[in-house]
Structure formats: structure tokens, C-alpha cells
Amino acid sequence: MLGRTAQNLFWLSRYVERAENMARLFEVGYRMSLTSRREGATSDHLVSMLRAAEVDEDFAAKHKVADVANVAQFMLFDETNPSSVRSCLLAARTNARSVRTALTSDMWQSLNSAWLEFAAIDPRNITGSRLLELLQWVKTVSYRYRGALLSTFLRDDGYAFSQIGNFVERADNTARILDMKYYVLLPRTDLIGGDVDIQQWTLILRAASAHRSYRHVYHDRYKAWNIADYLILRPEMPRSLLFCVGWINRTLDMLEEIYGGKSAGHAAAAEVTAMLEGNSMDRIFAYGLHEFLTEFIARNNNVTEAMAESYNFY
């Protein structure tokens, strides 16, 4: 397989996953802003969401006020924001066009239709209930692509590059969602949590589609400790850091089998794994949740660099 093809498959999956995650992040910020009673809270929530997506400075350079309309425009439709849903879907489709021969027609068609549908949307019409509808649609695009991938893609090296891209991106995003509100997850003397905390915990879980499954796993009310545990260390939670890293490792093993050897990608992934396996929330909190997440995001980034180097991305 051409190094460029591998690279395109890797980034294609990342962009689709990122489009989904941008929709998830925005939804959290948006819902928080809707239910805040405090003066100025709308803007605060949206800004912390922008910060989690690491686009707060770019946003501030373009818009004076962080209100829903501006932030929606920036996160969903702005061509100059490389992480906007528009940019992600376009980048995914452009990557797909470059490697069309490496994709199944179902995968290609899911991306092509998604882009054509998105390009036909008039941003001015996306307000109120249409906004949540659109966010749901973005998630569906990602499900369609992933469904096509899992159902039709040959289990070869191309599949492996796609999966690694997918889970590197998802891990990055879950870490960012947690980091966005890490302070409401910190253990405190006030173990019960006030209404504001409960609301924010709910939204964090919702961003990971985990607000209902949480009950099945913990049989308990929302607790900061559990929520952090759920999104970091639970192997059965499909957006947890441990789950993502597990996929990355298994897929790297698959590549090892296909290519007959380990690569720098394995070493980089081992560095990430070491932060999770055998770790506990006690120790993570003792280390500092924010510090832990920052370190995780950095090591996770190294996986991409190592992949690029080992498999001739260029």
C-alpha cells in the first residue's frame, strides 16, 4: 500500500471522528448555555467548550461575543476553522477522493452523500430546534461511515490505518471533554454535589453518549469520581481512554502480523498504554487530573507522529 494511501485512510477516519466529536462538544456547550441561570454563564460555557476544542483563540480573533449564533457559525460552518464540521467533512471527502480505490463504494458513498447534503444546508436556517437536529445528523454521518467500514472493508493494512486514526482521534477528544470541566470532577469535601455540578456531570456524560449507560455500570447516582473513572479507565465504555487505547494496540498488533514486525507506532502506543493499564483513579487524582489529561493528549499525539514515520506517510 502506498504510504500516501495509508496516510489518507488514517486521516480520513480521524476527520470523520472529529466531525462527530465537534458536534458532541458543541452540543454540550450549547445545552449548558441553555440551562444556565447565572448572568454571563452562556458565554462562559461556550468559551470553555471552544478552549477544549483548542479553537478559542481563533474564535476570539473573529468574533467579539461568544453567543450561540457566533459559536454555532464558527464550530459548524466556518471554512477558516480547520476543526469546524464543515472543514472536517470536506477534508474527509477530499481524502476519500484521493484514495477512492482503497475504499469500498459503500464507504465512499456515505462520505460523498454526507458532503453533498451538508453543502446544501443554508446556515441561516440552522437555529433553535434545527440546530440540535443538525448535530444529531453529524453524528449519524459518522455512524454511517463507520458502519460501512465495519461491514464492508477488507481486514487488511488499510483497515488497520483507518482504525488507528479513528481511535487516536476519539481518545484525544474524550480527554478534551474531560479536561474542559476537570474541576467539577475533582474530589471535594462536598461529596453530594450541588445542582450545578449535577447538571455539568450530566452534560459531560451526554457528550460521550454515556449518561444512560452510566447507570447500568455503576447502579448509582452521578458522582464525580465515577464519571472520571467511567471515561478514563472502564474497558467496556466505547469512548473511554482505555477502550480507545485497547483498539489502537490491537490494531497495531494486526499491522505487526501483516508487515511482520513492530514499528515506532508500537513504542509510542505503549507510552500511552502505560498511563492507563494498572492505574487507578486514586493515583490519577493524586497526580492531578488536569496534568494527567494534558500528558495523555501529548503522548497520544506522538502515536500519529510515530505512525507517519514508520509507515511512510508524507
Added chain:
Amino acid sequence: MPGPSPFNEMRNADGSVREPYMILEQWLKEQPAEALGLMASDAEDIFRRLGITFAVYGSNEGTEKLIPFDIIPRIISAIEWRKLSKGIEQRVRALNAFLHDIYHRQEILKAGRVPEKLILNNSAFCPQMMGLDPARGVYSHIIGVDLVRVGPEDWYVLEDNLRTPSGVSYMLEDREAMLQIAPDLFQRTKVAPVDTYPENLRRTLESVAPPGVNGTPTLAVLTPGIYNSAYFEHSFLADQMGAELCEGQDLFVENGKVYARTTTGPRRIDVIYRRIDDDFLDPLTFRPDSMLGVPGVFDAYRAGNVTLVNAPGTGIADDKAVYTYVPEIIEFYLGEKALLKNVPTYNCTKDDDRKYVLENIHELVVKEVHGSGGYGMLVGPTSTKEQHEIFRQKIIARPDNYIVQPTLALSTCPTFVDSGIAPRHVDLRPYVLVGDQIRITPGGLTRVALKEGSLVVNSSQGGGTKDTWILED
């Protein structure tokens, strides 16, 4: 348009239906009123979803467009096709022999049958190809011959495309779309399959691998990238053949051999089906500013370590000025009379011809010698007086830059347009593969001028395509 009314491929002058179209006529009669409109919109959905698009350079409406597809097939009988394919085969044989000669001993120039100046001073002549021996002696492996019809037995070759003819993916996808929207029509008659093309293309490419390749040769399709107007076709063909789709940056040359950069390191490439023009192929040999090509690939080719398909320099044989000599060329190399007619062509560098052209430009078609895609051409009868005058001045300024032909009354086929079914002018491009043998796919790309009365069928000028049926006996 002046002159007699054009030949209608479906209906005779008395309204009766020609033999090959009888089944279609019956089928059309049975369709309820809205059925054709629904089929047309179904077909458009199919093409859009598949992303079968082309780019129009200089267009503001985004980089991708659909070529309109007409749902009424164009039908050619088995007998008509046999005649055509014989003529086509003769032509591609002679043109490949001509290319071999031009790049070796130049006997045809020495014999004075083709003017030396026309070849050696031609920008399409590629001196770097002199003395080079391509595998099996084949220069142009993939050829599209543009044909027009003016009567039941009257076909003309409009031009030969020996460089990198495009459009074959439309031939294949038009059939696919037709099968999806009107499967019942296929059950009533026997249509020769076209989906043999990708497999035959693969065989052709493998058959011209450099001597000494062990096992199955490794094929690559070299594309300028996703912004090229024919990118869809490049990826489509690579996919259908199971070849690697490469851009210039994916390939490199080391010790005179070509390699692809893969995830596991370099992989040797034996045959490159390149969809990049000669000029951009290799910055070390041709245009030094090319970012699309592969530095050193021409030297690897010269050394016999890789085969380029088509060979560089084939443009000298499809040059519009050389075109007028093709009947001579066929006689010279094969000792046969040309089976397919050339369109009579005026040579503006000759005084008599130029005088006639300038006086009668309103009835003639003027083409730039190096133009393509319907750009830079004048169709006299459908142009204004001002346009006639502009072209008169152009011809006076540079008589060697233009060829001029009578306006042919291109045949028409029934076509589904806004007002219902109406005749529209068509041409035909069959595709020919030359390797260990000559393979002509039964069918081709029918292009149709969708505007009433228009004779310009190019997709860049508002033309559409039709599925083309060759009936089996």
C-alpha cells in the same frame, strides 16, 4: 442549418423505424407518460451518489459537475459495427507503424509521402523518443477514435486520440446506469457487453511490460491528482484493474528503476498507465517546472526498465495537420486503401484553399491545430458575422494554426429533452487497446449535443452522453 436534413439513426424520412431501433420503439411506446422523466432523475441520482463528476476549468460553479446522461440508448447493428471495427483496427495499426517509423528511420518522410517540415518542426514531435524501442513496438496502446456519421453507410473519422484519450469510464458507467434504470429493455435484445474493458486494459498493460519482468507485472495508474478534470476516471480504472493509483509524489526513480513509496518501503513498478501529459511527465526531460511528474522516469523508460503507456510523443500522429495524411499513411505501411474516410480538410497555407475558406467561412468548421475540448473552434453556420470575421483575421495571421472542414450534418438520435423525445446530433468514440493484440470494446462513448441544432458535443460545451449499444447477431 443549410443542406439536406441530417441522417436520423432511428427513423427514416417516411417515419418508419430503422431495424436496430425496433425494440426500443416498442419499449418507448409502452412507457407511461411520466416514466422517462423519473428514469432521468433516477439516473442523475445514481451518478451524483457515485460521484461520477468531471471538472470544468474556469467554471465558477465549483470544481465538480455531472455530465448529463441521456436515458435513450444509441443503437448500432452488428453488421455496422463489424465494418467500423475493421476500419478502426486498420487505422490504429497504421498509426503505430507510422510512430515507429517517425522515431526511427523516417522512411515515410524520405519517400516524400508526408512533408518533413510538418513532422520535424511540429511541437508534438518528441525528439527524445528517437531510436527508443518500446515493448512490442507499440506506441499508442490506448486509443479513442472519434467518428461521425452522415448517412446509413457514411462514417467519417473526425480525429484520432492517441495521447491520453478520456471518457471510457462514462462508457462503462452509462451502461451500468442504463441497466439499473431500464433492466427490462435489456431482456428483449442482445447487447454486447462493455464491462470487459477493465480486464482487457489490464491484459494489454501486462502484455507490454518490459522484457525480463518475473511473474505478474506491477501496474500503476499515474494521475495528476484529485483536481484533474478526469480524476474520477483515473481512480475508477485503477480500481477496476486492481492497479495502484499514484500521483507523481508516490513514485521515485533510483538506479534507473521506478518505485512506489509504500508502507513497507519501495515497491518496483513495471508499467505506468500515465494520465499526465508528455510535458509534465518528467521534469528532468520535459518541462522542468512540472510538479506532477516523476523526476527521472523518462530515463528509466529509455533504459527499458519501465513501460510508459501511452508512449511520449504519440501526439505527432494525432496532430490535426497530420490527420489529413492518414489515408496516405495507411497506404504506405499496410498497402491498403483506408476503410474509414477522413473528413475533407482545407489547408490554409495553400492559396486556393485559403481563398475558398475565407469566402465561405460561414459554411465551414474551423479548428485550431492544437486545440481540443471544443475550445477555440468556429462552427460557421451557427456563428455570428462578427465571429466569422474574427476567425478570418486569425486565419490570415496564422494560416498554419488552423484546419478547416465542411460542416458535416452529424447524424441524430432520439434524445430525452425538456420538450419530450427529439432528435439531437451525436458522435461516437470507440476505445481501442493495442498490446499483444488489438482489442476493440463493442460500444464506445456517444456524445450528444443537447441543444437543439447544436453540432458541438463536448462535455465542456454542454454536451451529454448516451449508452451505446452494439447489437449481437
